[in-house]
Amino acid sequence: MPKLTIDGREVDVEAGLTILQACQKIGIEIPHFCYHERLSIAGNCRMCLVEMERAPKPVASCAMPVAEGMVIRTNTPKVQQMRRGVMEFLLINHPLDCPICDQGGECDLQDQAIGYGYDRSRYAENKRAVKDKYMGPLVKTIMTRCIHCTRCIRFITEVAGVPELGATGRGEDMEVGTYVEKALTSELSGNIIDLCPVGALTSAPYAFTARSWELRPTESVDVLDAVGSNIRVDTRGPEVMRVLPRVHEDVNEEWVSDKTRFAYDGLKRRRLDRPWVRRDGKLQPATWADAFAVVAQRLKDAGGKRVAAIAGDLADCESMLALKELMTRLRSPNLDCRQDGAKLDPTLRASYLFNTTIAGIERADACLLIGTDPRREAPVLNARLRKRACMGKFPIGVVGPAGDLTYDVQHLGEDPAVIQEIAAGTHPFAEILKQAKNPMLIVGQGALARADGAAILGLARRIAETCGMIGGEAGWNGFNVLHTAAARVGGLDLGFVPRKNGLDLEGILEGAGRGDIDVVYLLGADEIDMRRLGNAFVVYQGHHGDAGAARADVILPGAAYTEKNGTYVNTEGRVQNGRLAVYPPGEAREDWKILRALSDVLGKPLPYNTLGELRARLTKANPVFARVDAMQPAAWGEFGGDGPIERAPFVLPIDNFYLTDPISRASLTMARCSEIFITGELGKTGTDA
Known part of the structure; x- marks a missing residue:
């Protein structure tokens, strides 16, 4: 390990590190713009200049590897003067947009200008102006603010793998753009907003809606796919204003998909905020008492084996456990969480985990x-x-x-x-x-x-x-x-599958079509073929007016993932907690509370009244829920079948990345992306910007 001296301190660091990384390891802050630990080194902002003994000129600490015997000085008057000079050059053409810039309050350039910059400018010439570039419906550009750090270029090329961004021109004429004006086609494109150290790239849907200091952050997890990306939900009053990634090295590092980041506007559209009961062929508003009375009467009339339950892709583990135990009290063996009919084996955990x-x-x-x-x-x-x-x-x-x-x-x-x-x-x-x-x-x-x-x-x-x-x-x-569903692994861990002599998803749909199933309880299940439910009485408990609500005879309004404290298990079997950021709209309630109240009306009360009691029951149902954010290797064994294989080619489960669930289908932003990237109705030019 090389030994070097930094600001008078002798330190041993790993070979291959740069001076900047070595300084970070011992707690010395080096200002920088272009350097990012997950991207290749560019060394073009020069903000990280330091003095090195026997070097003829300052060195860029982000690009200089450590070596034995180096003597580095990071905070001398000469270094401070260099930083002020670099900052002055960076600000020469930067517009005075801070009062109207969405990056205000969380801008690296603002922070470092205050900490390391000069208190006046000597530049009297006209500022350079750069035409804004079109990058699609998600990323808003104000390219006059760009300081040419090239983080966006390196991310799109190296991490996203879609090399559509680059720099043209040299010196003062250099501009970052897409070469040919078009929308970025990466499903990770929104991450360049976080990477941009200035306000050149900002969120188009979030533009001019809120300031960072007005927002209340809540740490949670994403449920729009099965990865379980760690996110931060920023809210103002009763509204979700934006969703940002949180760092979790073992799950999502610091990236999130565009659907995770931008589908939040779907949380306030097409919402179910009151109970509905179908009377004379039309859904009509009702009270909770009326809705519960209708559901309870139909469940009592149907009897155990003529009742079935299906859990949807966004359901939390607490609500699935409550529904499973309610079905047990009703003596119904017919339940399934595999909404797509996947032939997963619930008896062996290793058979359905990543x-x-x-x-x-x-x-x-x-x-x-x-x-x-x-x-x-x-x-x-x-x-x-x-x-x-x-x-x-x-x-x-x-x-x-x-x-x-x-x-x-x-x-x-x-x-x-x-x-x-x-x-x-x-x-x-x-x-x-x-x-x-x-x-x-x-x-x-x-x-x-x-x-x-x-x-x-x-x-x-x-x-x-x-x-x-x-x-x-x-x-x-x-x-x-x-997996493609956030609820799938949790449902399998809880045994939300047919019990002995029970019907799976296909059996439930066939039974409902034949008239053998009288009542079907849909817990946020919107991806099944509703036409196959026949004349069955359908209870839909969910948060959006999607396919399930349109078919329902009774609607019980539930809470979306940002509106409740819920447990989710991602595709690798990692148990994670989502947290309440805002309260459900109107008369909507948390899902497990709805089921607990319904059990009282049925005269079969569930044995918990608080979330703590329910989570204790969750742990009792399966010990994996006791270890949050911890991986537990699953035992290997025999699973799967030995039947014949059909020769039909494989068909992928997702044909439209942007419209996979009730939340994203209610999102105008995701609809816009679908039009541009999937159907191609608007093309890929700046005319739809």
């Missing part, structure tokens, strides 16, 4: 994707796959529809027979997996939601066992299921 873990992807050295498109199903996880691919020596095979995943892959075909060949060891890619030290596979819902999903799950298990994915160093487990 066992490698998201952070564990970086340890893998070969990968097989089966019936999944992680770029659209889980963009943040896909960025981790790209990160590993960029390290080199990471062959990736894809069985399923071909697409641009932002990294090089070997497309092995769309025929499920390829999986059989790999499992039998006759396919060339099987040898690649066997030679790898830590191989992994990812099977998606596009493979498991088919009629032969159980057989495909069994084949995936055989591949994991025969290609060395189980065991290995440090208990390596390379078998992974990538």
Whole structure:
């Protein structure tokens, strides 16, 4: 380890670090704009200049590796003068937009100008002006503010893998843009807003709506996919104003998808804020007492086996446990949380988890994707796959529809027979997996939601066992299921699946169509084919007027994920807590409280009155809920089926990334993105900006 002296202190640091990183490790702050720990080094802002003994001129600390015997000075009068000079040059052409800039109050340039800048300007010439660039409906540009740090360019190229940003011109004529005017096509494009150290790139939907000091932050987790990205929900009064990422190295690092970041406007549109009861063929407003009375009477008349329950993709674990226990008291064995009909095995936890873990992807050295498109199903996880691919020596095979995943892959075909060949060891890619030290596979819902999903799950298990994915160093487990629903793993952990002689999703839909099921209770379930419910009496408990509410006979208004304290389990089995940021609108209530109140009306009260008591019950139902934000390896065993495989090609579960759930479907921002990127109705020019 090199030994160097920084401001009179002798320190030992790891080889390969830069001077700036070494200073950060011992608590010395070095101002910088272009440097970012997750991006390549550019060294072009010069704000991090320091003095180095025997160096003929100042050195950029972000780009200079440490070496034995270095003597560094970071806060001498000469260094302070250099910083004032660099800041003065940066501000030469920067407009005085602070009073109207959305970055005001959380701007690196503001902070560093106060801390390190000069108190006056000597520049009297005209300022340079730069035309704003069009980057799509999500990112607003004011390019005259740009200081050419190139963070946005490096992120889009290196992390997002969509090299659509770059710099043209030199010196004072340099401009950052998209070369040809077009919208950024990355599902992670919003992260460049956080990376921009000035106000050149800001959030278009958030523009001119609030100031940072007016907002109340709440730490929570995202539920719009199964990754469980850590987020911060900023609110003002009763309204969610924006959603930002929180750092969690093992889950989302510091990135979130555009849907996570921008779909929040859907939280205030098409909301259910009062109970409704269908009378004379029309939904009419009702009181809670009236709605409960109607539901209770129909449940009592139907009897146990003629009642069924389906949990939706955004349901929290507390509400699923409450509904499961209510169905138990009603003697109904018919319940399912697999809204897409995926043939997942609930009896063995390892069979439905992302066992490698998201952070564990970086340890893998070969990968097989089966019936999944992680770029659209889980963009943040896909960025981790790209990160590993960029390290080199990471062959990736894809069985399923071909697409641009932002990294090089070997497309092995769309025929499920390829999986059989790999499992039998006759396919060339099987040898690649066997030679790898830590191989992994990812099977998606596009493979498991088919009629032969159980057989495909069994084949995936055989591949994991025969290609060395189980065991290995440090208990390596390379078998992974990538879910698309935030509620799926939690529901399976709770056993929200058919009990003995009970009906699964397909059985419930068939039974309702035949008239064998009289009452169907939908807990936020909107992704099923409502036409197959026949004449069944439908109770919909949810927060948006989506497909389930349109079909319902009684609507019980629930709370969205930002309006309740809820527990969610992500695709890797990590238990995380979402927190209440604002209260539900109108007469809507938290979901578990609705079910607790309904159980009283039915005369079958559930045994908890507080969230603490319910969470204790949650832990009793499955001990995994006792360890929040901790990974617990699952035991390996036999799972999956051995039936015949259909020759129909795989179909991906998501055809429109921007409209996958009731919240995003209610969002005008996501509708705009869908028009531009999916349907192409508005094209990709600045005319729709």
